[in-house]
Each structure stands twice: as structure tokens, then as C-alpha cells.
Amino acid sequence: xxxxxxxxxxxxxxxxxxxxxxxxxxxxxxxxxxxxxxxxxxxxxxxxxxxxxxxxxxxxxxxxxxxxxxxxxxxxxxxxxxxxxxxxxxxxxxxxxxxxxxxxxxxxxxxxxxxxxxxxxxxxxxxxxxxxxxxxxxxxxxxxxxxxxxxxxxxxxx
Numbered sequence: 001x002x003x004x005x006x007x008x009x010x011x012x013x014x015x016x017x018x019x020x021x022x023x024x025x026x027x028x029x030x031x032x033x034x035x036x037x038x039x040x041x042x043x044x045x046x047x048x049x050x051x052x053x054x055x056x057x058x059x060x061x062x063x064x065x066x067x068x069x070x071x072x073x074x075x076x077x078x079x080x081x082x083x084x085x086x087x088x089x090x091x092x093x094x095x096x097x098x099x100x101x102x103x104x105x106x107x108x109x110x111x112x113x114x115x116x117x118x119x120x121x122x123x124x125x126x127x128x129x130x131x132x133x134x135x136x137x138x139x140x141x142x143x144x145x146x147x148x149x150x151x152x153x154x155x156x157x158x
Contacts, residue, residue, distance in 0.1 A: 001032050001033075001035070001036040002021075003019045003020070003021030003036075003048060003050070004036045004039055004040045004045065004048060006019045007019040007040065007045040007047050007048040007109075008043060008045065010047055011043070011045065011047065016047075017047065018047045018048070018049055018102075018103070019047060019048050019049070020049045020050075020051060021048070021049070021050050021051065022051045022053065023050055023051065023052050023053070024052075024053050024055075024058065025052060025053060025054045025055060025056065025058070025063050025069060025072065026057070026058025026059065026060075026063050026066070028052060028069050028072065029058075029063070029066075029067045029069055034075075034079070037050070037076065037079040037081065037109075038079055040079075040081075040109040041079045041080040041081060041108065041109060044107050044108060044109075045108075045109045046105055046106050046107055046108055046109065046110075048109040048110070049099075049102045049109070049110045049111070049112065050076075050081070050109065050110070050111040050112070051111070051112045051114065052072060052111060052112070052113045052114065053089065053114055053116055054072060054089070054113055054114060054115050054116065055115075055116045055117060055118040056118075057118045057127070057128075057129040057132065058129070058132065059129065059132045059133060060129070061129045062129070072113050073085055073111075073113055076111045076113075080108055080109075081108060081109050081110060081111045082102075082105045082108050082109070082110040082111070083110075083111055083113065084098045084101055084102060084110065084111070084112045084113070085113050085115075086098050086112060086113065086114040086115065087115055088115065089114025089115055089116035090116060090117070090120055095114070098112045098114075099112070118131070118132070119131055121147055121148060121150075121151045122143075122144045122147045122148065123143060123147050124136075124140060124143060124144075125144065
């Protein structure tokens, strides 16, 4: 809702900038998200890009079991959003292509739906709903840092 307001404000002021908002797949179970999407579409807010982190988990567990938002892309299409699906939300090239495409869209808002893995590359966090909003203790923090250092080193080799 706040991002939609910012996008409307830009249009009213004749400003040429885009507003990006990040949504979780559990968060899109909320009615205010869909009210904002309906408004954004009605007002043809082509300066708005919503990004959905689709990792399949929320604080209560698997989103498909708690309150499924699937199919996410079809729901946004029904609200007249331009939909961009990113199969691997951890792939920088796929993400760049999605954001490049989003910049070209006129006359309607855009949503980028990224398939991701919650806690990716942290050995004890990956795909574990219990780490939603929970901090590791000192020992697990060291493990997480070591896991992420391996990822950093691999990226720097490219």
C-alpha cells in the first residue's frame, strides 16, 4: 500500500521514477496487498514494480498448507499486472533480465515473482520455517558466517 501511494505521488507530481516493493509469499495472503494491487492496476501505475519472494515458507510453515496464495502469477494477471516469473531468484543474470524487462513496461504495473530458497546456503537454515524471524545463537552464527564465506569465495572466483 505504501509503495502504491509513492507511485501515485510520483505520477501526480509528474516525476519519472519507479517504485519497487518487496513482498513475501506469506505476506500476499493479506487483503491489503490485493486492495493495493487492484488500485495500482486501475490507475495504470506503470511506475510500480512489486517483487514477490516466493520461498514457500512463512512463520507458520509451508504456505500451501497454511493459506495458499497459488497460483501467484495468475492472481496478479487477474489484477492486470505484467507478470515476470524468475525460476531462480538467486541467479543474478535472471534477476537483471527481469528488472530490465520491468523498466520497459508501460500502461500497467509489474510484478516479478522470484522462486527462492529461504535461508539459502546456510546449512541449518535452508528451507527451515523455524528460522523465520529468529536469530541464531553465537555458535550457530559462526556456522552461518562460515557457510556464507564459502558462497562469497565461490562468487569471487567467477
